[in-house]
Amino acid sequence: MVDDSPLGQVIALNQKHLVRKVDGAEGLPAPHLGGGVLRDVVLEQPFDGAAVGFVLACLPDGKGPVLWVQDRSSRLENGRLYGPSLPEFGFGGTILRVEVSHARDVLWAMEEGAACGGLSAVVGEVHGAPPVLDFTATRRLALRAERSDVPVWLIRSGDPGSLSAARERWRIGSRRSGSDPYDPQASGAPVWKAELFRARGRSPGSWEVHHDRSALDPADRLRFLSRSGDGSLAADHDATADIARG
Amino acid sequence: MVLAREGAHGPVIHAVSDAARERGIVPGSRVVDVQAIYPDLHVETADVAGDTALLERLAVWARRWCPWTVAEAGGIVLDTTGAAHLFGGEAGLLRDIGARFAMQGLRARLAMAPTRGAARMLARFGPDGVICGLDDVADVLVSLPIMALKLPEKSEQLLIRLGLKTLGALEAVPRLSLMRRFAGTVSEANPLILLDRALGRAADPLNAPPDAPRFMARVRLAEPVMDPVPHLDALAENLCGALARAEQGVRRLRLTIYRVDGEWRSRDVATASASRDPAHMVRLLVGKLEGVDPGFGFDLLTLEALWTEPLSLHQDRLDGGRDAGADVAALLDRLTAKLGPEKVTWSAFVQSHVPERVERRVPALAHAPVKPVAAPRARPLRLYDPAEEIAVLYAVPEGPPARFRWRRVIYLTGRQEGPERIAPEWWRDRPGTRLRDYYRVEVQDGRRFWIFRDGVLGDGRGSDPVWFLHGVFA
Numbered sequence: 001m002v003d004d005s006p007l008g009q010v011i012a013l014n015q016k017h018l019v020r021k022v023d024g025a026e027g028l029p030a031p032h033l034g035g036g037v038l039r040d041v042v043l044e045q046p047f048d049g050a051a052v053g054f055v056l057a058c059l060p061d062g063k064g065p066v067l068w069v070q071d072r073s074s075r076l077e078n079g080r081l082y083g084p085s086l087p088e089f090g091f092g093g094t095i096l097r098v099e100v101s102h103a104r105d106v107l108w109a110m111e112e113g114a115a116c117g118g119l120s121a122v123v124g125e126v127h128g129a130p131p132v133l134d135f136t137a138t139r140r141l142a143l144r145a146e147r148s149d150v151p152v153w154l155i156r157s158g159d160p161g162s163l164s165a166a167r168e169r170w171r172i173g174s175r176r177s178g179s180d181p182y183d184p185q186a187s188g189a190p191v192w193k194a195e196l197f198r199a200r201g202r203s204p205g206s207w208e209v210h211h212d213r214s215a216l217d218p219a220d221r222l223r224f225l226s227r228s229g230d231g232s233l234a235a236d237h238d239a240t241a242d243i244a245r246g
Numbered sequence: 247m248v249l250a251r252e253g254a255h256g257p258v259i260h261a262v263s264d265a266a267r268e269r270g271i272v273p274g275s276r277v278v279d280v281q282a283i284y285p286d287l288h289v290e291t292a293d294v295a296g297d298t299a300l301l302e303r304l305a306v307w308a309r310r311w312c313p314w315t316v317a318e319a320g321g322i323v324l325d326t327t328g329a330a331h332l333f334g335g336e337a338g339l340l341r342d343i344g345a346r347f348a349m350q351g352l353r354a355r356l357a358m359a360p361t362r363g364a365a366r367m368l369a370r371f372g373p374d375g376v377i378c379g380l381d382d383v384a385d386v387l388v389s390l391p392i393m394a395l396k397l398p399e400k401s402e403q404l405l406i407r408l409g410l411k412t413l414g415a416l417e418a419v420p421r422l423s424l425m426r427r428f429a430g431t432v433s434e435a436n437p438l439i440l441l442d443r444a445l446g447r448a449a450d451p452l453n454a455p456p457d458a459p460r461f462m463a464r465v466r467l468a469e470p471v472m473d474p475v476p477h478l479d480a481l482a483e484n485l486c487g488a489l490a491r492a493e494q495g496v497r498r499l500r501l502t503i504y505r506v507d508g509e510w511r512s513r514d515v516a517t518a519s520a521s522r523d524p525a526h527m528v529r530l531l532v533g534k535l536e537g538v539d540p541g542f543g544f545d546l547l548t549l550e551a552l553w554t555e556p557l558s559l560h561q562d563r564l565d566g567g568r569d570a571g572a573d574v575a576a577l578l579d580r581l582t583a584k585l586g587p588e589k590v591t592w593s594a595f596v597q598s599h600v601p602e603r604v605e606r607r608v609p610a611l612a613h614a615p616v617k618p619v620a621a622p623r624a625r626p627l628r629l630y631d632p633a634e635e636i637a638v639l640y641a642v643p644e645g646p647p648a649r650f651r652w653r654r655v656i657y658l659t660g661r662q663e664g665p666e667r668i669a670p671e672w673w674r675d676r677p678g679t680r681l682r683d684y685y686r687v688e689v690q691d692g693r694r695f696w697i698f699r700d701g702v703l704g705d706g707r708g709s710d711p712v713w714f715l716h717g718v719f720a
Contacts, residue, residue: 047653048693049627053720056627064574065615079628079718083593083605087620089627089720094615096574097591097607098581105585112580118573174692176660186663187688190720211720 036114036149038142040166043157044173047078050192051172055123055153056089057211057221062120065094067113072101074127078157089211090221093120103130107137114144114152125155129162139165169198175208194224249292250277260292304352306457311343314454319396321369323362325452336377344375359383362452363444367394367413384445388414395440401428405437416441461488461496461551470506470543478531481549482524495520495557501531503538504546511538520555582611595619599668601716602631623666624686626696626717633714636697646685646697652715657689665699680707686719694719 041051059066068081081095096119098109103126113122122145126133138154142165145152154166172195178188195206207224248266250257257277266287271280281287298317305317311333314325326339333339340356347354357368360380364387368376371394378386390413392405404427410416416424416437425438433439442448463484465477481501489496497520502512515530527549581590591607592615598604604621639656640649648659664685680701688694696717701707 045691045693047718049718049720050693052627056720067577079630082601082626082629082717083595083618084601084621085625085627086618088624092617094617095593096578096610096615097593098585099589099591100585109581109585112577116573116577118577174694176692177688177694180663183663185661187661187686187694190694191692192720 035151036145036147037167038114038138038145038152038154038165040138040164040169041153041155042159042169042171043155044171044193046158048172048174050174050190051155051157051170052078052081053089053190053211054170054172054192054194054209054222055155056086056091058151058153059091059093059121059123060151061092064118064120065096067098067109067116067119067122068095068125069098069100069106069109069113069123070125071103071106071127072099074125074155074157075099077127078125104132107132107141110141110152110154111144114141114150115148117148117150119150122150122152123155124153125157127156128158129156129160133162135163135165138163141165142167164198166198167200168196168202171195171197178210247288247290248277248280250289251292251294257289260294308343309457310346311339314452316452316454319366321366323366323452325362325454326358340375340377359386359444361444361446362450363440364446366396367444370394380446384417387444388412388417392416392437395437397437397440398435401431401435401437413441459492459494459554461485461492461494461554462548463488463550464546464548467545467547470545472540472543474501474503474535474538474540474544474547475532477547478528478549479524481547482527482531485549485551486522486524486527489522489551489554489557490559492554493556493558494551494554495522496527496551496553497521497555498551498553499527499531500550500552501534502548502550503540503544504548505541505544507541509541513538514552520557522557578610582609587611592616593618598671600671601625601629601668602633603671624719627720628718630716630718633698633716636713636715638713646687646699647713650697650713652695657695660688660690662687668698678707680705680711684716 041055043051070080081097083095086095098106100106100109106124106126110122110124113119133156141152141154154164156162173193175191175193177190180186180188190211192209192211193206194209196202196204198204210223210225212221212223247263248259248271249261251260252258253276255276259271259273259275259277259280261273262271269284271284271287277287277289281289297320301317301320301322305315305322308315308322308324312324312326312329314327316323324343326336330336330339333342336358340358344354344356355369356375357365357372358377359365359368360378360383364378364383367390368378368386371390372386376386392402392411392413392415394413395402397405405411405416410419421438428436428438439448443450463481465481467477471477478501485496496517498514498516500512500514502510504510513531513534515527515534517526517530521527531549578590587609588607590610592610592613594606594608594613594616595618596603596606605618634652636647637651638647638649639651641647646659646662646664650657650659662685665683666685667681667683669681670679682698682700683702684696684698686694686696695715696719697713697715699711699713701711703711
């Protein structure tokens with residue numbers, strides 16, 4: 001028993017079982033773009049497209065289609081995914097859209113998709129915290145994803161912070177974008193703040209993510225920069241030492 | 247009233263009502279001809295496929311009287327050998343059949359004869375409810391018209407031209423000469439062979455289709471027990487063995503326990519895809535057994551497959567893996583079956599400049615997926631359809647508003663890009679539709695919106711232009 005937790009006494013488990021070394025690059029996110037894992041994405045601000053952009057950039061270029069499930073309130077709140085913008089994100093696959101009215105059906109469709117090895121990924125969008133989206137539901141999704149090796153992403157907008165059994169939980173927000181080299185007035189490539197606030201097998205952290213839409217390999221699309229907070233990082237943005245290629 | 251079907255030269259009459267028959271309308275004549283004679287004729291389209299399906303279902307239902315039944319040529323044939331005494335003899339059986347059909351609102355013309363052909367002819371052309379034995383079948387058939395044989399039209403006309411209008415006349419002609427004339431025809435179109443079959447001189451067995459297979463496993467227990475779980479493994483193994491022999495997989499299962507006090511309880515489980523895995527079945531069932539009240543115990547358990555689907559035994563690939571495309575197709579089926587075809591869609595793309603028209607949704611079952619085409623300019627990741635009006639709080643002469651309110655939150659515009667002018671499509675839009683000037687704006691916290699002004703001041707198409715928010719960039 002250890003007494004140093006703010007919650008009181010906790011049982012200290014053997015650290016070896018909790019934290020797995022990630023290819024020697026401990027601390028860098030290096031998202032396994034494939035891999036059947038359930039990942040949660042929470043929006044930092046409402047109506048933010050950054051979370052969807054982050055998920056799209058992480059999707060593998062599989063042969064099969066991506067199952068994209070959305071419930072009605074999320075559709076009203078955040079709008080629909082817009083197909084013509086997808087090639088710009090380097091996404092060249094096809095998307096099977098499922099639009100349902102209730103979060104219960106979203107979870108059912110995601111479970112069906114997560115059990116289907118022919119899909120390259122499953123993405124679900126749920127707005128708010130419906131009672132059906134509880135710990136048990138996310139745990140079922142996580143187990144299914146691990147069995148079929150299909151990556152599953154759950155985008156939760158307007159979430160007050162409910163429990164989740166996701167193996168990784170991300171909080172994504174927009175930051176001021178980089179400048180456009182041709183137009184000083186215009187906004188450039190997007191910059192996102194990605195916070196991994198709960199993870200299994202790696203340590204949580206917070207990064208600034210640049211999306212490089214010119215990268216050919218989907219694994220190179222996201223560039224993670226550690227947030228040091230002293231401002232010196234801005235000078236050597238492209239310093240290779242700090243760039244993690246996922 | 248008559249029923250019509252499509253013929254080679256326009257609609258022909260398929261079936262007639264009693265009133266129409268009295269007026270001399272016969273099936274097979276053309277509707278226009280009959281309408282010329284009876285202008286007030288009521289014509290409905292015949293549902294031939296539906297009639298056939300109904301007849302096949304009725305044939306299975308008719309197995310309540312005897313096990314050998316088959317639907318053929320617009321009727322049902324029952325082989326009642328050894329079954330009539332159960333219903334009080336042959337007359338009693340016919341009465342029962344007539345009454346049961348009448349209960350369903352159907353009028354049946356019945357006949358009983360020692361051969362299939364004779365019964366078929368008597369039901370259509372003989373007196374209603376006639377019963378004849380082997381020794382008087384020839385006497386009864388003698389007076390029937392030649393049409394009763396259901397020959398092809400050419401053979402029938404030939405016989406009539408020869409003056410053979412009844413079966414008795416046909417029987418009286420020397421056999422050898424007629425046989426030579428019909429030597430080239432198949433046995434179903436040869437009047438002599440048909441007559442032989444009807445009189446019992448040639449074999450004419452009834453080939454009844456087998457019952458739909460029913461998969462059920464049961465466990466009988468010597469002593470009543472309270473907990474069904476230990477017996478589930480054996481039940482599931484038995485059921486899966488039977489399913490594997492028939493190459494079927496189960497979609498819906500029912501477990502029934504029969505209690506010693508005569509009550510029974512059942513639980514249904516459904517699977518998303520056809521399955522033949524006993525462990526999976528047991529897992530599904532165990533979760534359902536919590537609320538089952540065993541009473542004083544039960545001594546019989548049955549596990550029944552209510553809905554089965556073909557599930558082949560063969561292996562798709564050498565390494566034992568499954569075909570990914572088939573997996574996706576099965577997923578599509580399941581999603582569409584549960585949610586409806588309009589909810590499960592692919593995107594289809596249309597050549598248009600108006601953003602909300604570019605992407606269309608088509609049902610996934612009926613269409614193949616297409617890859618998206620890149621837009622010539624930056625497009626938002628999310629699109630609101632319809633676009634939402636924003637309130638301008640601080641406008642500037644050129645460019646987007648410096649401050650606006652959307653969904654009760656005030657945003658300050660930072661960097662912006664535009665305008666991208668999209669003109670209305672005059673060949674499709676209503677007259678008076680205004681052009682749109684799209685701007686890509688970044689607000690104070692880094693979120694980027696796609697807003698547009700509907701029209702320009704002084705374009706003569708309405709009052710001051712209104713601003714809308716149409717999409718969100720990543």
